[in-house]
Amino acid sequence: MAIPAIILKVLPELARQAFLLAGLSFLRRALLPESPPTSGVRNVYVPPFTGGQEAGVQYFFGFSIYFLDGNGNILREEVRANWNNGSDNFEQTTSGLFNAPILSGPIGSPVRVVNGFKLFNTAGQEVFFTQLGQDWRFARIKIGRTDGQPDNSGAPPDNSIPPAVGGDGIADSPNPNIERDGLKIVQGSPIVAIPSFAAALAAALAAAKSAADALTAIKSIADAISSILDLLKKLKDFLDGKDDPNSRKSIIRYDFGSISKDGFLRLYPNLNSNGIQASYLDIQILSIPIGFGKYFGNKSPNRYRYQSLGYISFVSPSFGIMEVREIEFNRVSFIVPNDAIAFFYHLGLDGEIKANVTGFYIKEENQ
Secondary structure, three states: OOOOOOHHHHHHHHHHHHOOOOOOOOOOOOOOOOOOEEEOOOOOOOOOOOOOOOOEEEEEEEEEEEEEEOOOEEEEEEEEOHHHHHHHOOOOOOOOOOOOOOOEEEEEEEEEEEEEEEEEEEEEEEEEEEOOOOOOOEEEEEEEEEOEEEEEEEOOOOOOOOOOHHOOOEEEOOOOOHHHOOOOEEOOOOOOOOHHHHHHHHHHHHHHHHOOOOOHHHHHHHHHHHHHHHHHHHHOOOOOOOOOOOOOEEEEEEEEEEEOEEEEOOOOOOOOOOOOEEEEEEEEEOOOOOOOOOOOOOOOOOOOOOOOOOEEEEEOOOOEEEEEEEEEEEEEEEEOOOOEEEEEEEOOOOOOOEEEEEEEEEEEEOO
16 A cells, blocks of 8 residues: 655654754764752851951951850850940940950951850961850950951851751752853744644645545544644644733753762752743763663663663752652653752762753743
C-alpha cells in the first residue's frame, strides 16, 4: 500500500521541527563552565558598630557593658568611653568614663572570648582586649574619628560562618539573570515557522482525506496528521496570546552551567521574576563512570536502571523538598513544579558524573 507522496514530504519536516527549539549545537554541546557555587544562609547580619573602616584614619573607641544579677538578668548598662573631651559622648547618661584607646582603621568585628572580648583590625592583628567578670557582659561599641570629621565608611564585614546546608537544608546561590544572560529562542510575537508548517500539514490532510474512503491505513495517517495540526494550532494560539490579545509569550533558554557532586541552584532572581515562569529543566549527562549498568540499548537511550545517575530535588519557598526526580537517562527533561523556587542536585560525591543544566522559561510579553 503506497503512502501519498505529499505526506512523505511533510513527515521529514515534522522530524526537523524538533531541533528548531534549540539546534543540534545545543543538543550535542560540550561541558559548560561550572554552575554558580552553593552557599549556606547566614542569619541577618546586625553590625556591632558602624564606621571605623577607613584605612589609615585614627578612631576613638568606646564600648558599654551590661551588669548582670546572679540569674543572668541585666541590671544596668555602663558606658566605657571618653570622646574627645566629651564633645561627642557615647550617650548622655555616660558613667564610668575612661580614656578610650585610639585605633587605626579599618577596624574588624569584636570576637567574644571567655570573660571578655577582643578587637582585631582587618589584617587580623589584635588591637584591643578587655576582660569582663562573670557578672558583666559586652553590649555595644561606638567608633568616632579623632579628627572630628563625619565617618561614613560603613560597617565591618560579616565574617560569621553560615550553618552547613546538610544540617538545616537551607541554601543559596547567586542570582540567575535570566533576561540578561538567557537566549530568547522564541520571540513574543506571531511565529512564522508554525503557520507555514501548518499549511503544509493542511495540504497533506486534504490529499489524504481525498483517498481515504477505501484505505483505512491512509485514514489513520490523516487522523494522526489532523491531531498534530490541532496541537500546533493550540501551540500557536498559546504563543500568540490568543487568550489575551495584548499578551505575547517568549521562550527563553538559560544555561546554569555544568554540575557535579551536589549543590543548589535558584530558578529565579532573588527579588523579582518579572513575569518569567520556569517550564522545564534539561539535564545532559556528559561524564559517566565506567561500570554503570545500562538496561538498553544502541538504538534507544541507555537507561541506567540498576545504578541511577543522580537526583534532582525541587524546593518550595519554605525550603521543603517538593519532588525528587531520579536521573536514569543521560538526557532528561523534568517539568518544574509551579511553586518551586530552586532545586538541589545530587550526582554522587566523587565528582565523576558531570552534567549540563539548562532551564527553559516562558515570559509574558505585554505590548
